[in-house]
Each structure stands twice: as C-alpha cells, then as structure tokens.
Amino acid sequence: MKYVDEFRDGEVAATLAEAIAREADTGRRYAFMEFCGGHTHAISRYGVTDLLPANVRMIHGPGCPVCVLPIGRIDMAIRLVLERPEVILCTYGDCLRVPASDRLSLLKAKARGGDVRMVYSAADALALARKHPEREVVFFAIGFETTTPPTALVIKQAQLMGLANFSVICNHVLTPSAIMTILESPEVRELGTVPLDGFVGPAHVSTIIGSRPYAFFAEEYRKPVVIAGFEPLDVMQAIRMLIRQVNEGRAEVENEFTRAVSEEGNLKAQALVSEVFELRRSFEWRGLREVPYSALRIRAAFAAQDAERKFDLAFTPVPDNKACECGAILRGVKKPTDCKIFGTVCTPENPMGSCMVSSEGACAAHYNYGRFRDVPVVAA
Amino acid sequence: MCLAIPARVVELMDEDMARVDLGGVRKEISLALVDEVALGDYVIVHVGYALSKLDPDEAEKTLALFAESGLDLQAIAEGSA
Ligand code: SF4
Numbered sequence: 001m002k003y004v005d006e007f008r009d010g011e012v013a014a015t016l017a018e019a020i021a022r023e024a025d026t027g028r029r030y031a032f033m034e035f036c037g038g039h040t041h042a043i044s045r046y047g048v049t050d051l052l053p054a055n056v057r058m059i060h061g062p063g064c065p066v067c068v069l070p071i072g073r074i075d076m077a078i079r080l081v082l083e084r085p086e087v088i089l090c091t092y093g094d095c096l097r098v099p100a101s102d103r104l105s106l107l108k109a110k111a112r113g114g115d116v117r118m119v120y121s122a123a124d125a126l127a128l129a130r131k132h133p134e135r136e137v138v139f140f141a142i143g144f145e146t147t148t149p150p151t152a153l154v155i156k157q158a159q160l161m162g163l164a165n166f167s168v169i170c171n172h173v174l175t176p177s178a179i180m181t182i183l184e185s186p187e188v189r190e191l192g193t194v195p196l197d198g199f200v201g202p203a204h205v206s207t208i209i210g211s212r213p214y215a216f217f218a219e220e221y222r223k224p225v226v227i228a229g230f231e232p233l234d235v236m237q238a239i240r241m242l243i244r245q246v247n248e249g250r251a252e253v254e255n256e257f258t259r260a261v262s263e264e265g266n267l268k269a270q271a272l273v274s275e276v277f278e279l280r281r282s283f284e285w286r287g288l289r290e291v292p293y294s295a296l297r298i299r300a301a302f303a304a305q306d307a308e309r310k311f312d313l314a315f316t317p318v319p320d321n322k323a324c325e326c327g328a329i330l331r332g333v334k335k336p337t338d339c340k341i342f343g344t345v346c347t348p349e350n351p352m353g354s355c356m357v358s359s360e361g362a363c364a365a366h367y368n369y370g371r372f373r374d375v376p377v378v379a380a
Numbered sequence: 381m382c383l384a385i386p387a388r389v390v391e392l393m394d395e396d397m398a399r400v401d402l403g404g405v406r407k408e409i410s411l412a413l414v415d416e417v418a419l420g421d422y423v424i425v426h427v428g429y430a431l432s433k434l435d436p437d438e439a440e441k442t443l444a445l446f447a448e449s450g451l452d453l454q455a456i457a458e459g460s461a
Contacts, residue, residue: 001403003386003422003439012446019449092427121428123410143427146384149413150429204384207424207432230384233446240449259439260386260424260432269413269431 003259007231008046016236017051023243030056032242033332034200035179037064037360038230044365046232048239056239059194060362062178062287062330063202065143065171066094067354067361070284071318073171074100077140080169080311081106081114087311088132090117090125091140092147094358097351101318106140122150126157129166138307142171145205148296149269152276155298155305167307170298173283175205176213177294183221185288187333194332198242200235201227203257210265214253222251229257276302284317286354287330324353329362336366343367384426386434389419400425 024030034040040060043049049058062068078100081089089106096107096118110116115135119125122139129137141151151168158166179199187194201214206227214225224245228238238256245252255261276299283295298306307313320327324346325339336342336355346352348364355363387400387407396412400423410429411417423430 001386002388003434004403006439006443015449016446121410123428146426146431149431150410150427153410153412153429204424204426204431234442237442237446256442259435259442266413266432268415272413 004231007229007233009233012233013046013051013236016233016240020051020056020236020240020243021053023240023247024053024056025247026053026055028055029195030197030243030246031059031195032056032198032200032239033059033061033182033196034235035061035063035175036200036202036205036230037067037358037362037365038203039200039228039235040064040362040365041360042230042232042235044369047369048232048235049370051236052239056243058239059196059332060329060335060365061182061199061332062285063144063175063205064355064358064360064362065147065173066098066358067326067330068173068178068285068287069095069098069142069171069354070286071100071320072284072315073169074098074106075104075318076313076315077138077169078104078106078109078114080138080307080313081116082109082112084136084311085115087136087138088115088117088128089138089140090119090128092120092142093118095140095142097357098354099321099352099357122147122154126154126163126166129158129163130161133165135165137166138311139166139168140171141168144173144175144202145208145273148172148273148277149208149266152272155276155302156272158305159302164304167305167310168298169307169313170277170296172277172296173285174294174296175202175209176216177291178285178288179214179217181285181288181291181294182331183217183223185331187331196223196332197246198224198226198251200238200242201225201253203228203230203234203261206255206257206261206265208266208269211253211255211261211263212265218251218253224251224254226254227257227261229260275299284315285330286320287327321352326353326355326363329355336363339363384424384431386422387425389417389421389423392417392419398430400430 125139355361422434
C-alpha cells in the first residue's frame with residue numbers, strides 16, 4: 001500500500017538502526033516516552049525495541065483513549081442502558097470490553113438485555129438515531145483530539161436536523177494536559193523513578209492540533225518532542241532525532257510526520273470543536289487521577305445533545321481492580337510484565353484491566369507481539 | 381483507537397462524502413473536516429472521516445531522509461566521513 005509499505009521497509013530499518021547506534025552516546029542513557037498507543041503498537045509489532053541499543057529505552061505513555069477511560073465513566077453508560085429500556089447505547093468497538101464495576105462491561109450489559117451496539121463512526125451513531133425515532137440513541141464518545149472533530153460534527157448536525165432523540169456522553173480528552181501531568185508527576189519530578197529525556201509526539205492527534213501545542217513542553221520543561229507517524233520507520237527516525245537533540249543539548253519541537261502534520265493543524269476541525277465543546281474543569285483519567293482542564297464537555301448551546309444533562313447522569317469514581325497495574329503502566333512507572341496477572345488471568349480474550357483491551361494498550365501490545373521476547377532462548 | 385491509514389480518493393460524492401481505496405478495499409468516508417480534496421489525493425482516514433491530506437512531496441522528503449542514514453553508513457565504510 002502506498003504511503004504505508006515504504007515506511008515499513010526492513011532494509012531501511014536496518015540502516016536506521018545502525019544510524020541510531022552510531023549516534024547514541026555509549027556513555028549515557030536515553031529514555032523516551034512514546035505518548036501514543038499507536039506508537040506503542042508499532043514498536044511492539046515491528047520489534048523496534050530489538051533494533052535499539054541497550055542504552056535507549058522506550059517508555060509507554062498514557063496515549064490510548066480506551067486505556068485512560070476511568071471505570072466510573074463506563075459504569076455511567078452501563079447504568080443508563082440497563083435502567084432505561086428506551087435507550088440504544090452505541091460506541092466504538094474497543095469500549096465494549098473494558099471491565100467496569102460488578103464484573104460488568106458494556107458487552108456484558110448487552111447480554112443482560114441492554115441495547116448496546118457497536119458503531120464504526122460517529123456518522124453511524126447519528127444514522128442510528130434517524131432510523132429509530134421512537135428510541136433514544138446515546139453515543140458514548142471517546143478519544144483524543146483525533147476523534148473529537150467527528151463527534152462535534154454529528155452533534156452540530158443533530159441540532160440542525162432537530163433530531164431530539166440523539167445525544168452524546170462526551171469523554172473526549174486532551175493530549176497536552178496529559179503530557180503536562182506526566183511531567184508534573186512526582187515520579188518524573190521528584191523521585192526520578194521515570195527518567196524522561198523526551199517524547200515521541202502524537203501522530204494523528206497532531207494532524208488536528210498541529211505541532212504548536214507542544215512548544216510549551218520544549219520551552220518550559222526542556223524536553224524535546226518529535227512528532228512521528230505511526231509506521232515503524234517513522235518511530236525509528238523520531239528516536240534518532242530525539243537522540244540528536246539530547247546530544248546537542250537542544251529541546252525543541254520537531255516534526256517527522258510532515259507529510260500529514262503542519263504547524264497550525266486542521267483549522268476547520270479546530271473551529272468546529274471549539275464551537276461545540278468547552279473545557280471541563282477537571283476530569284478523571286485512569287492512572288493519572290483527576291487532571292484539571294484535561295477534557296471536553298458539550299457547550300450549553302447544544303444541551304439537547306448532551307446525554308449527561310438530558311439523563312442527569314452522575315460520575316462516581318471507582319478504584320481500579322487491586323491486582324491491576326494499569327495505572328502505574330499508564331504513568332510509565334511499570335511494565336506489563338510487572339503485573340502479577342499479566343498473560344495468565346489477564347489476556348486479550350479476558351481482559352482484567354483496560355491496557356489489555358485495545359490493541360494499542362501497553363499490555364495487549366506486549367501480549368500479542370512481545371511476550372516471547374521475555375523467554376530465554378535455550379539450545380535444544 | 382487512534383490508528384488511521386492513508387487512503388486514495390477515487391470518487392467524490394455528494395454531501396462531503398467520498399469513496400476511497402484502502403489497498404484494494406473501497407470505502408465511503410466523510411470529507412467534512414478537510415478542505416479542497418481532489419480526486420486522486422491521499423487522505424488520512426480515521427473512524428470514517430478524513431483528518432488531513434497527505435502531502436506527497438513531504439512523504440518523499442521523509443523517505444529521502446531515511447535513505448540518507450544509509451548513505452552516511454556507506455561514507456563511513458568508505459572512510460570518507
Ligand atoms: S495485565 Fe491486565 S490487569 Fe495487569 S496491568 Fe495489564 S491490563 Fe491491568
């Protein structure tokens with residue numbers, strides 16, 4: 001496939017690996033966080049870690065919207081669909097299997113009689129509402145800045161159409177606030193348990209918000225950021241660019257993904273998002289707890305499309321499953337294999353925590369592509 | 381969740397919709413979030429919506445940068461770097 005295969009070429013990967021090894025200073029250690037689950041996925045799937053020198057370490061970040069969604073938000077959707085038979089709750093496939101309270105998930109709520117459906121796009125959710133005027137169609141919307149503009153669009157369309165039976169539970173969260181929370185976390189600032197020399201910045205989020213919002217981290221926190229595409233060669237090139245910045249004592253925002261990301265981003269999408277949404281004062285993230293101004297809610301002008309107002313939904317925080325280390329993994333403090341139930345009790349078929357649910361979660365990525373790397377090879 | 385792929389626009393349709401080709405698979409997507417997409421353009425598609433256009437010149441430049449890392453290796457091997 002054009003613009004995909006060229007960025008996965010094995011031979012080029014080998015030369016990039018050599019270039020990285022040549023440029024990495026053997027006398028120091030490098031630790032970079034890939035914020036996005038998409039990068040985590042690429043790194044595991046293509047074995048990028050194996051191509052890096054031992055002193056270059058990649059840390060998984062919290063950039064998978066399914067992984068950072070707190071249990072309480074899913075509970076909210078489950079309560080709604082089980083208590084109100086008129087509701088059709090629809091959402092993206094990955095959300096269906098996230099474990100919630102009382103051993104439930106949206107999928108299990110469906111088995112209990114809730115009308116839960118999977119949609120591929122926000123447009124499908126809107127279409128469902130048009131098809132079932134006698135029902136209440138509620139779209140459980142999640143995602144970073146990538147998925148937010150489509151949600152904004154359908155909310156606006158529903159208002160224009162006067163579609164009274166369509167509303168949205170908005171769980172959209174913001175990348176820059178999450179990065180800032182990591183940089184402000186005690187693990188990074190005081191304890192030094194998570195050494196961070198820079199970030200591989202989001203790919204598709206940046207197509208929308210552009211590269212500019214990251215300038216703050218480079219300037220205020222002196223951390224280099226390199227925005228990278230999701231193909232393995234993109235990630236490797238970004239690592240190489242980060243190593244260069246560190247070696248040269250620079251902390252700048254660089255863009256490896258110029259084929260899709262500009263400095264200002266997609267202005268049309270940004271305008272639409274700010275018309276429909278406003279900042280929430282605070283929002284709970286799994287792993288990062290309450291993060292101020294880190295999520296969006298629907299503006300009062302679109303109250304009729306806001307399911308939280310319409311059905312008077314309240315959020316109750318719920319602690320994570322005790323055995324699950326997702327929170328620490330999302331902060332970069334632990335690795336999937338540090339979790340006692342990784343790969344035994346918790347598997348992609350039967351996830352106990354959110355990081356095992358979507359293929360971009362750190363646990364699922366490691367389970368699917370990396371778990372045999374931990375097994376020593378023994379000659380027969 | 382944030383995975384998206386570059387797809388070629390093969391047909392422009394009404395109401396900001398388009399048909400794209402994803403490695404042989406045809407799919408209808410929305411162009412409502414991007415401006416001025418022409419037939420044959422590549423767009424990055426995510427959950428049924430084009431998020432941005434793909435710039436072929438920039439893609440070439442990035443590939444050329446990858447290739448350079450091979451070149452300096454060669455230069456090193458030949459003792460000229
Ligand atoms: S293995 Fe499962 S339970 Fe453990 S941290 Fe990962 S997702 Fe959570």
